[in-house]
Amino acid sequence: MLEPRTITVTGAAGNIGYALLFRIASGAVFGDDTPVKLNLLEIPQGVRAAEGTAMELLDSAFPLLDSVNVFDDANKAFEASNMAFLVGARPRTAGMERADLLEANAGIFGPQGKAINDHAAEDIRVLVVGNPANTNAVIAQNAAPDVPAERFTSMLRLDQNRAIAQLAAKTDAFVRDIKNVTVWGNHSADQYPDVSYATVNGTPADELVSAEWLKDYFRPTVAKRGAAIIEARGASSAASAASAAIDHMHDWVNGTKDGEFVTVGHYSDGTHYGVPKGLSFGFPCVSVDGEYKIVDDLEINAGTRGGIEENIAALTEEYDAVKAMGFIK
Amino acid sequence: MLEPRTITVTGAAGNIGYALLFRIASGAVFGDDTPVKLNLLEIPQGVRAAEGTAMELLDSAFPLLDSVNVFDDANKAFEASNMAFLVGARPRTAGMERADLLEANAGIFGPQGKAINDHAAEDIRVLVVGNPANTNAVIAQNAAPDVPAERFTSMLRLDQNRAIAQLAAKTDAFVRDIKNVTVWGNHSADQYPDVSYATVNGTPADELVSAEWLKDYFRPTVAKRGAAIIEARGASSAASAASAAIDHMHDWVNGTKDGEFVTVGHYSDGTHYGVPKGLSFGFPCVSVDGEYKIVDDLEINAGTRGGIEENIAALTEEYDAVKAMGFIK
Numbered sequence A, B: 001m002l003e004p005r006t007i008t009v010t011g012a013a014g015n016i017g018y019a020l021l022f023r024i025a026s027g028a029v030f031g032d033d034t035p036v037k038l039n040l041l042e043i044p045q046g047v048r049a050a051e052g053t054a055m056e057l058l059d060s061a062f063p064l065l066d067s068v069n070v071f072d073d074a075n076k077a078f079e080a081s082n083m084a085f086l087v088g089a090r091p092r093t094a095g096m097e098r099a100d101l102l103e104a105n106a107g108i109f110g111p112q113g114k115a116i117n118d119h120a121a122e123d124i125r126v127l128v129v130g131n132p133a134n135t136n137a138v139i140a141q142n143a144a145p146d147v148p149a150e151r152f153t154s155m156l157r158l159d160q161n162r163a164i165a166q167l168a169a170k171t172d173a174f175v176r177d178i179k180n181v182t183v184w185g186n187h188s189a190d191q192y193p194d195v196s197y198a199t200v201n202g203t204p205a206d207e208l209v210s211a212e213w214l215k216d217y218f219r220p221t222v223a224k225r226g227a228a229i230i231e232a233r234g235a236s237s238a239a240s241a242a243s244a245a246i247d248h249m250h251d252w253v254n255g256t257k258d259g260e261f262v263t264v265g266h267y268s269d270g271t272h273y274g275v276p277k278g279l280s281f282g283f284p285c286v287s288v289d290g291e292y293k294i295v296d297d298l299e300i301n302a303g304t305r306g307g308i309e310e311n312i313a314a315l316t317e318e319y320d321a322v323k324a325m326g327f328i329k
Helices: A015-025 A044-059 A098-119 A133-142 A157-171 A211-223 A225-233 A239-254 A302-324 B015-025 B044-059 B098-119 B133-142 B157-171 B211-223 B225-233 B239-254 B302-324
Strands: A005-010 A036-041 A065-071 A083-086 A125-128 A152-154 A182-184 A192-194 A262-267 A280-288 A291-294 B005-010 B036-041 B065-071 B083-086 B125-128 B152-154 B182-184 B192-194 B262-267 B280-288 B291-294
Touching: A005 A015, A015 A036, A015 A044, A015 A239, A015 B015, A015 B239, A036 A044, A044 A065, A044 B157, A044 B225, A044 B239, A083 A098, A083 A239, A098 A133, A098 A302, A125 A133, A125 A239, A133 A152, A133 A262, A133 A280, A133 A302, A152 A280, A157 A182, A157 A192, A157 A211, A157 A239, A157 A262, A157 B044, A182 A262, A182 A280, A182 A302, A192 A211, A192 A302, A211 A225, A225 B044, A239 A262, A239 A280, A239 B015, A239 B044, A262 A291, A280 A302, B005 B015, B015 B036, B015 B044, B015 B239, B036 B044, B044 B065, B083 B098, B083 B239, B098 B133, B098 B302, B125 B133, B125 B239, B133 B152, B133 B262, B133 B280, B133 B302, B152 B280, B157 B182, B157 B192, B157 B211, B157 B239, B157 B262, B182 B262, B182 B280, B182 B302, B192 B211, B192 B302, B211 B225, B239 B262, B239 B280, B262 B291, B280 B302
Parallel strands: A005 A036, A005 A083, A036 A065, A083 A125, A125 A152, B005 B036, B005 B083, B036 B065, B083 B125, B125 B152
Antiparallel strands: A152 A262, A182 A192, A262 A280, A280 A291, B152 B262, B182 B192, B262 B280, B280 B291
8 A cells, every 4th residue: 555645625515525525535536556535624514514424435434545534624624635626616696796706716715725835745736626717726826825836727627528528429439439639728618629639539530520510519518518417407517527526636646648638727837829827727738747737739720729819818807807806916 | 348338227316326327437346448338217207317417427528438328117227237226216204104115115126126137138236225125125036037036136235334434433443454344134223233253454353342332332323324424414325325336236246355255135045044035135245256155154143143133033024014015926
């Protein structure tokens, strides 16, 4: 057995947390040779339910699960943490203005970023799942000046997985035969799902599907999939979001496959594809030696360029708004 | 890649089904080399929600998931099935008599047993999770005369996992260091959790805990854990039940570890530990060559004997009741 890793999950009593924790405890992120210690963070009114989840985690007798602890104090929950899934967020409710939403979430992700800065292990990896995920990641990252900025990521993997599923259905292929689908930008309806570099059983996807299908069906279906799930289930995506979070962290730790990239909401240092410095932006990335690196040499066609620009505009607007509120220096 | 396996899950839109399906699709039962086809069975009013779950399964882009189909017809859902998780059941509601509960569930598990008999693959393995699990397994098995009786099992693994968790907490050990805890009999408050053969880091558990603790704390805590979970979570055990179902099926397919047994609600042929023929009873079992076999040579102390007898009495009463109703020939 290797050294145990400490993993913090926020919003632990919620539906995504519930779907996520048992898969982490089963070894889905670090593999069969690494015990895990789970720290569950909740707001005070969620603690009792999180304790129930903790009881069920123990009741699963996972061979790799060394401990489960429940906290309502971020400083304790991130103590010595090697990995953080920031799931809990303030959802948008009816009549809520975007500025209110950003501010409410800044009040969550700012303090959590600071707690990570002050208490987490040196190798901390952070994935922001809670929406608006990209800008929440920016807020947390700005509150953690001592942590390398690229350790704060946001989740576009769910969008990538949804895009692969749609392409697989259309081309009558298995998802395992599809490579290099990416989703640029924002985990929101602005996102730009892109099959320009994708292959299906080795054939370029562009040769298998029409530009009309991509524009009229594929991109809107992927971008609006969350609403379709709510309509069918009567509840928002939980297990598929958790599964994408597992994929994101698994690949970060264990590496991506040769010749394949995955989509990560990655810190922009201003040198990639014209995306301004400071944003957390969906980029195609490879994971090598435990680090996600942006794939830098893709040719960008006009459609993709337009999609990237729209996402830059949307995320810059959010960035400027939280900066004006004082959450970014 | 090996040949795909078809797995049927009933009650697919429920909370246990939701926790179970994503772990199956991730490869947790058959491993990384075996694609799976998922058949989701629901009652008509659950179909829409199951379709939402199916959408999320596709959206997870599991490399091993070849297909997902939703049915409200058991004959179709079990067609060519290699493995069935019978999760959906009629829960006991306030004021419901036990006879009514047994009859309502017989109306579910009888037809499902017949559909398995008529349509499943020759190597079908069945796990009944829906309560009363032991007697539901008997009913399904009786409706499937062409399937070997021992292919119908009921779930005691959750009870075993809960028992291991309690023993680990008491002895300050990791669950991975505990072996051969078993739970005899009925997945109900009658069950008899037993550490007589258990070891903790190689030390007999009996040397580490007192008879008083076993009687006053351990056995009642394990037996009533379901109620404690409901009290904490405000919802019944779902992910821990799903995890135990995964463990049960994983070990059935892949084998148990050398020198270790696990608890299975196994068909009694009347030759083991005095348990009457025809019951589905929690026994210590090993899995060898893809079959669960009852461990036959354990010495039974007076306490365990008493526990076994109580469970025989409880399960025989249920057996006789459903026989009187005509569900068993």
